[in-house]
Amino acid sequence: MARALCTRCGLHPNTCVCEVCEQVDNRHRVIILQHPSEVGHSKGTVRVLQQCLTRLEVLVGESPESFSGQGLERLLTETRSGLLFPCADSQPVESNAAAQIDQWLVLDGTWRKAAKILHLNPQFRQLPCFHFAEPPASRYRIRKAPKAGQLSTAEAVAYLFTLTEPTTDTEPLLRAQDVLIRKRLAFVPDHHKTKDHEAPDPELPGSLTNY
Ligand SMILES: [Zn+2]
Numbered sequence: 001m002a003r004a005l006c007t008r009c010g011l012h013p014n015t016c017v018c019e020v021c022e023q024v025d026n027r028h029r030v031i032i033l034q035h036p037s038e039v040g041h042s043k044g045t046v047r048v049l050q051q052c053l054t055r056l057e058v059l060v061g062e063s064p065e066s067f068s069g070q071g072l073e074r075l076l077t078e079t080r081s082g083l084l085f086p087c088a089d090s091q092p093v094e095s096n097a098a099a100q101i102d103q104w105l106v107l108d109g110t111w112r113k114a115a116k117i118l119h120l121n122p123q124f125r126q127l128p129c130f131h132f133a134e135p136p137a138s139r140y141r142i143r144k145a146p147k148a149g150q151l152s153t154a155e156a157v158a159y160l161f162t163l164t165e166p167t168t169d170t171e172p173l174l175r176a177q178d179v180l181i182r183k184r185l186a187f188v189p190d191h192h193k194t195k196d197h198e199a200p201d202p203e204l205p206g207s208l209t210n211y
Contacts, residue, residue: 008051014187015042017180021051022172027165028103029055030157031075033067033117035109036060043184045140045154046108048176053157064121076127079103083124084160084211085114086131093130093163101128104160108153111209132211135159139174140181140208150208152177 006016030053038044039060049056059070075081082101084093091097105124107114118124132149136159140152151159154177158170 009047010040011042011047015180015183017048017176017183018051020179021048021176023054024052024161024168024170024172025054026161026168027055028101028161029057029075029079030160031072031081031103031105032056032058032108032153033105034058034060035062035107035113035117037110037113038108043180044108045152045177045180048154048173048180049157052172052176062117062120064123067121075103081105081127083127083129084131084156085118085129086210087125087129090129090131092133093160094133097128098130098164101130101164104157104164106153106157106160107209114209132156132159135211138208139178147208149210151211152208156209156211 003013005012006018008018009016030049032046032049034046038046046058050058057075059067059072061067061070079102080100081103082098083105085107105127107117109117132151135149135151136155137148138151138155140155154173158173161168161170
């Protein structure tokens with residue numbers, strides 16, 4: 001008989017990581033703007049954040065209408081927000097400017113999908129933009145070796161906290177992601193595990209982003 005789906009994330013036990021997700025009491029609220037193509041994807045790392053973080057909103061959409069319908073404007077008026085996405089005038093999260101930010105907007109999608117969200121929502125460009133000057137090496141290796149500077153969404157949020165609230169223990173996020181990777185690798189054909197070191201497929205859901 002098939003095993004029941006997880007009641008928390010709705011995934012099969014072979015891919016669910018809820019049991020290893022420990023609570024992370026983050027001080028800064030994180031708002032994930034998730035592209036619809038990432039929803040429910042078994043490789044996506046946002047579900048690690050959903051099971052661990054105490055202050056998190058996940059808004060799924062692409063257009064300004066979809067985000068405002070989920071209350072984004074109210075969230076943005078509550079406190080000072082910053083956008084984690086590299087752009088021409090972005091500042092390093094490692095700089096003092098990041099100390100002014102109380103909540104973070106983080107895009108979840110392939111590079112192209114994330115750029116599309118920004119293109120369709122020029123209001124986000126009014127927010128102060130930030131990038132990582134010295135990101136750590138990624139531990140997310142499901143299909144191809146990540147290039148330097150590329151992080152999964154869970155890793156990006158973990159590093160964000162490392163810089164902005166260093167007393168918060170982010171290890172639970174990385175540990176849960178490690179389990180997610182182990183479970184996914186059990187389903188990846190061998191020729192995909194070792195094949196190449198090219199750039200990740202830009203359309204591959206769950207691929208990595210330069211923040
Ligand atoms: Zn689950």
